Amino acid sequence: MSAFRLARTATAVLLAVSGAALAAGPADAATPAAASASAHHYGHSYDGGVWGGYVAQGSGFRSVSGSWTMPQVQCNTANDLFAPWVGIDGYGSQTVEQTGVQVDCSSGSPVYSGWYEMYPAPPQYFNDPVDAGDSFTAGVVANGGGSYTLTLTDTTKGWTETTRQRLNAQNVSAEAVIESPSQSYPSFTSLDFSGITVNGRSFDAYSPQAIDSGQYTETALQNGAFSIVPAS
Known part of the structure; x- marks a missing residue:
């Protein structure tokens, strides 16, 4: 990804992602007692957090997946x-249908956990074990009629979480990103996305644009893969 810093005018447009929608409660996920980050929402305020990644815009986005x-x-x-x-x-848009893995440092040490979020409802956390070095595949599928299937798989540990949720959403973009809604991120060397597909095609086919808030540097997207490193 070629990195660029979002101008304030572009950021103002991105504020449109914060809004209201109707979401069903989680059916098969639990919030851990130690999930102090649960007050943070992911994916709804591009100017209020730290960002790095790619977004494709348009209409008719039915699925996104990546590893x-x-x-x-x-x-x-x-x-x-x-x-x-x-x-x-x-x-x-005013909603986000998303799933991923977070690292929370509120305890003083990194705590890894899987989650999904149907914004504006709060994120929901899975209880499965997660460690540094684990490989993941995640996907979101729009089934039609406001139904979504979200799947997160830890291919290292061998677990998969799947949940079906409902949301009145627009399906006007697809993203693969890293985000820090607290505007503060831990030190790490690199995070590599691969195999990103949208509607069953390579992410590249949708001419996605880089989005970053200046704290990360992205490599160029190539065959659905790119890397993110903290900016020097």
Whole structure:
């Protein structure tokens, strides 16, 4: 990805992702007692967080999927928080349908957990074990009629979580990004996305644009793959 810093005018457009929609409650996920980051929403305020990744815009986005490996991180402050995720909507719309893995440093040490979010409903956390070095595949599918299937698989540990949710959404964008809604992220070397597809085609086919808030540097997207590193 070629990195660029979002201008304030572009950021203002992105504020359109914060809004209201109707979402069903989680059917098969639980919020851990230690999930202090649960107050943070992912994917709804591009100017209020730290960003890096790619977004495709248009209409008729029915599915997005991608893979990555969670890096080893070093917590710098208790406010450090970041997550890679894939999703539909969130850029120029009022909802986001998304799933990924977060690293939360509020305990003083990195805590990894899988999650999904049907914004504006809060994120829901899976109880499955997650560690640095685990490889993940995530996907969001729009089934039609406001129904969505979100799937997160830890291919290293061998678990899969699938949940079906409902949301009155528009399906006008698809993303593969990393985000820190706390505006503070732990130190890490690199995070590599691969195999990103949209509607069953390579992400490249949709001419996605880089989105970043200046704290990350992205490599060029090639065959549905790119890397993100903290900006120097």
